[in-house]
Amino acid sequence: VSELFVSAPGKAILHGEHAVVHGKVALAVSLNLRTYLRLETSTTGKVCINLPNIDTFFCWDVSELKQLITYSHVMRAVFKFLCMKRSLVFTLCFIFSELPSLTVSVWSELPTGAGLGSSAAYSVCLAAALLSASGAIPTPLKEWDHTGRWCQEDLELINSWAFQGETIIHGNPSGVDNAVGTWGGMLRFLAGKIIPLNRVPLLRILLTNTKVPRSTKVLVARVKDKINKFPSIMTPVLDSVDAISCTCEKVLSEMTCEPITGEHYNILEELIDINQHHLNVMGVGHPTLDTLCQVTRTRGLHSKLTGAGGGGCGITLLRPETDYSVVQSTVQDLRDCGFDCWETSIGGPG
Numbered sequence: 181v182s183e184l185f186v187s188a189p190g191k192a193i194l195h196g197e198h199a200v201v202h203g204k205v206a207l208a209v210s211l212n213l214r215t216y217l218r219l220e221t222s223t224t225g226k227v228c229i230n231l232p233n234i235d236t237f238f239c240w241d242v243s244e245l246k247q248l249i250t251y252s253h254v255m256r257a258v259f260k261f262l263c264m265k266r267s268l269v270f271t272l273c274f275i276f277s278e279l280p281s282l283t284v285s286v287w288s289e290l291p292t293g294a295g296l297g298s299s300a301a302y303s304v305c306l307a308a309a310l311l312s313a314s315g316a317i318p319t320p321l322k323e324w325d326h327t328g329r330w331c332q333e334d335l336e337l338i339n340s341w342a343f344q345g346e347t348i349i350h351g352n353p354s355g356v357d358n359a360v361g362t363w364g365g366m367l368r369f370l371a372g373k374i375i376p377l378n379r380v381p382l383l384r385i386l387l388t389n390t391k392v393p394r395s396t397k398v399l400v401a402r403v404k405d406k407i408n409k410f411p412s413i414m415t416p417v418l419d420s421v422d423a424i425s426c427t428c429e430k431v432l433s434e435m436t437c438e439p440i441t442g443e444h445y446n447i448l449e450e451l452i453d454i455n456q457h458h459l460n461v462m463g464v465g466h467p468t469l470d471t472l473c474q475v476t477r478t479r480g481l482h483s484k485l486t487g488a489g490g491g492g493c494g495i496t497l498l499r500p501e502t503d504y505s506v507v508q509s510t511v512q513d514l515r516d517c518g519f520d521c522w523e524t525s526i527g528g529p530g
């Protein structure tokens with residue numbers, strides 16, 4: 181292979197954030213905002229990384245890099261990966277073979293540090309590109325159309341390597357972000373088990389970044405304290421969020437096999453509203469998220485936070501009939517509040 185392209189989507193949580201930490205179902209979906217990677221092999225004796233979004237280009241000599249890798253976290257990740265049967269031969273080849281000269285260019289539509297799975301999309305792209313280049317999986321055809329090109333086993337291999345990338349970046353990830361990046365569509369996440377859901381409709385959304393920084397760790401601890409303080413009050417809230425995720429999954433699955441009606445959208449909107457109230461009850465709301473909900477409500481649209489809350493990002497569901505002018509004026513209103521806002525969709529390919 182002299183050159184190949186791959187891409188992977190970011191992720192949002194549709195329902196079940198925080199409740200998932202307490203054993204409830206969460207639904208994670210792919211965002212139609214992607215990270216793209218081009219890998220070119222060369223004969224320069226160098227490994228180069230090109231990040232045009234941040235005007236960065238740097239290179240190492242292959243021999244230097246091999247030494248660096250041997251003593252780095254990457255090696256720890258590789259050894260962890262060795263424990264997985266299917267990759268044993270491949271991993272041994274990786275360790276003992278010469279590193280090839282190559283240039284990796286990465287660019288992305290995803291904001292970083294906003295809880296939208298940007299690092300996982302990067303890890304998935306890198307894993308897919310290196311596995312393809314090494315011949316472990318077939319070469320992708322086009323940068324955004326891998327559908328049908330890779331079998332389940334190939335995708336599992338990509339996902340396991342991407343997970344190792346995530347452990348380097350995040351320490352202790354749940355694995356849901358790299359799974360969404362690999363399979364796309366929607367995933368049901370329950371008690372550490374990730375189940376890709378085969379058929380989901382493509383839904384139009386607005387994605388808003390309030391740009392308020394927050395710590396997932398602090399917010400998760402806040403919810404835990406509340407549950408410990410008021411178990412009999414908070415347990416039904418968590419059960420209700422679980423039921424919201426299950427109802428949403430059922431409605432989305434109906435939408436793929438029945439004609440889509442306004443009633444499907446009415447239910448999805450009501451679920452969004454109820455869950456947003458629950459998230460406020462859990463203590464992970466924020467005045468900027470209230471503003472998001474109020475601004476979109478004046479245009480007849482429904483929003484909720486996505487991810488950890490306390491600021492961060494929110495999603496707004498758009499109906500198929502939502503007029504372009506309504507979308508444009510809502511985006512402008514939200515930008516006037518100081519937020520970043522994009523029209524995108526969820527449920528696209530991995």
Ligand code: MEV
Nearest residue numbers: 197198200201295487488
């Ligand atoms: C953060 O994106 C989602 C949380 O549920 C934390 C987690 O699941 O690890 C808040």
